[in-house]
Amino acid sequence: xxxxxxxxxxxxxxxxxxxxxxxxxxxxxxxxxxxxxxxxxxxxxxxxxxxxxxxxxxxxxxxxxxxxxxxxxxxxxxxxxxxxxxxxxxxxxxxxxxxxxxxxxxxxxxxxxxxxxxxxxxxxxxxxxxxxxxxxxxxxxxxxxxxxxxxxxxxxxxxxxxxxxxxxxxxxxxxxxxxxxxxxxxxxxxxxxxxxxxxxxxxxxxxxxxxxxxx
Numbered sequence: 001x002x003x004x005x006x007x008x009x010x011x012x013x014x015x016x017x018x019x020x021x022x023x024x025x026x027x028x029x030x031x032x033x034x035x036x037x038x039x040x041x042x043x044x045x046x047x048x049x050x051x052x053x054x055x056x057x058x059x060x061x062x063x064x065x066x067x068x069x070x071x072x073x074x075x076x077x078x079x080x081x082x083x084x085x086x087x088x089x090x091x092x093x094x095x096x097x098x099x100x101x102x103x104x105x106x107x108x109x110x111x112x113x114x115x116x117x118x119x120x121x122x123x124x125x126x127x128x129x130x131x132x133x134x135x136x137x138x139x140x141x142x143x144x145x146x147x148x149x150x151x152x153x154x155x156x157x158x159x160x161x162x163x164x165x166x167x168x169x170x171x172x173x174x175x176x177x178x179x180x181x182x183x184x185x186x187x188x189x190x191x192x193x194x195x196x197x198x199x200x201x202x203x204x205x206x207x208x209x210x211x212x213x214x215x
Contacts (some may be wrong), residue, residue: 022056022063029064034127041094044075045084051055069144073134075106082122086129093126094170095119096136099157102145103138103174116160123165134168134204140186141171141178151189158193168198173213178207183213 020028029042042064048055057074066072073092076082085093097115098104102111119135126133140154154171161169171186182193183201190199203210 001135015187018055022059024061025056028204029060032064033067033070039071039072039073041075044077045081045088046075046077058084058088059062061090075136076122078118079121079125082125086126086131092132092134093122094134094136095122096138097157098138098143098174099149099153100139100143100146103143106145109141112157116157116164119161119166120164127165132167133165134170134200135164135166136170136172137161138172138174141182142175143171144175151186154186155189162193166198168200169194170200170202172202173204173210175211176204178203178213179209180212180215 002177025043029040032040043057043060044051044054045057046054055184061072061074063071073094074085074088076085076093076095082093082095093149095118096108097119098107098112101112104110104115108115110118118138119133123133137154137157139149143149146211167192171190187199187201201214203213205211
């Protein structure tokens with residue numbers, strides 16, 4: 001599985017956060033499904049005070065078309081977010097944590113160990129609810145605060161995640177600095193812990209390398 005995102009100056013959003021209308025979000029998701037996508041991460045159940053643009057998560061999920069054979073999921077930051085996703089009738093939830101301590105503290109105000117505990121808590125709750133959980137592991141390819149991240153750092157966190165009960169681990173190039181050689185090294189190393197079908201790549205095209213990394 002590969003997620004490719006294009007971000008950067010071409011978006012024209014460097015200095016402005018725009019809120020999409022709920023109707024527009026629903027139309028976009030319905031169009032993606034109509035185009036043939038079978039897996040859609042439709043929204044994020046984060047506190048509105050953090051990201052007010054996502055305050056309509058429940059409305060979006062209740063209004064999108066959900067045909068048989070299409071799996072919908074949402075990003076959740078903690079157990080409360082998971083409970084909202086569960087109550088919305090989703091089949092999957094996605095959690096997230098960082099390899100580096102600096103990014104973890106800046107992003108979610110938790111240490112890596114604290115974030116790992118949250119991932120485990122959500123995964124346990126999901127298992128009881130009959131849902132699956134994937135985890136986005138951020139700053140695998142580089143950190144905006146600490147710079148280079150070694151493959152061994154990534155492996156150390158992956159080992160701690162191995163028995164948490166995830167169905168998929170997404171290795172994330174959070175700031176778009178990854179290269180094909182680095183991608184091969186990381187995936188080869190992590191595949192010793194997780195079989196390839198359980199791995200995903202979350203790639204940003206900031207420097208135009210996302211598709212090359214996917215290949």
